Amino acid sequence: MTSCDILGSATARLILYLPHRPVGLETFAETPTAQAVTEANSNHWRKIINLLAKVASPEGGDWRRYRDHALFTQTAICFAPQLLPAAGWHWIAGKENLHRFEGLAHKATPIDAVGRLKMDVSRRLLLSPYPDYRQLNNERVAVVREALAGAGFYGVGAC
Template sequence: MPPPECLGAAHPRLVLYLPHRPNGLAQLIVDPSAQALVAANSNHWRKIVTLLAKIASPIADDWRRFRDEELFRQTALYFEPTLSNSARWHWIGGKDNLQRFENLHHNAQPLPKTPEVSIDAEKQLLLTPYPDYRQLSNTLVSKIRAALGDEGFYDD
């Protein structure tokens, strides 16, 4: 049986594509939760789910509750380098990770004064550094949220 390719919502608002799978993925698919993911893995995964929540939460200051209660009902993690047909927005974090998407054609443009983050609004594609606090500071998360807000990400 091949390893699972995703964790989270069947029709996510946002998919974060990652090059590696967490430990305990089979059990997490049965009962997805950020707390269980972090408990079965390292602090590295806590950072990933926290950044996903900070960006995906409809209310910026509510990201902790969103992470703990709604994260995997509204978002998903994908581990294969193919964009999901069921996702509203796609987030690829990291240059090495982006290189795995061999047939991905996009027209992502850097955010003003933030060349490390790009958006292709037509393909609903967000390109950022790898989701780690050292590379995605709170200031950068705020800029990403503003750009996604301008594209209507938080409207529904």
């Protein structure tokens, strides 16, 4: 894996897996910030960064502060189709993206009424639609946060 396969902390408590890299990744990969990623890219990446912050923020209502000050010290975005050996949670977003992870064994079960959000707590694996406001709206983010909270993600000493 190269330095351009991951954006953020190597010891992330939440890793979001996406199939494509932001423009200019090599210029901010060493010290990423939400501002640097969004300034170098389109509104599309602003949405991804915001949704990552909304899910990962220990204090859901204060996700903007978390995004601006701590996001990439506690999370990462990985562009390679393999789970990193990190002890944290792995979030694979998008059905097409999931197909890239050949042979990924999991027992993810639905956490929402329609089955678009799934979780395998034993593998610390979250499966969701692509991180876009239409597919991963505030109601679905709330479901994800509730399930992660139930699994101890936001607790003291949680990964």
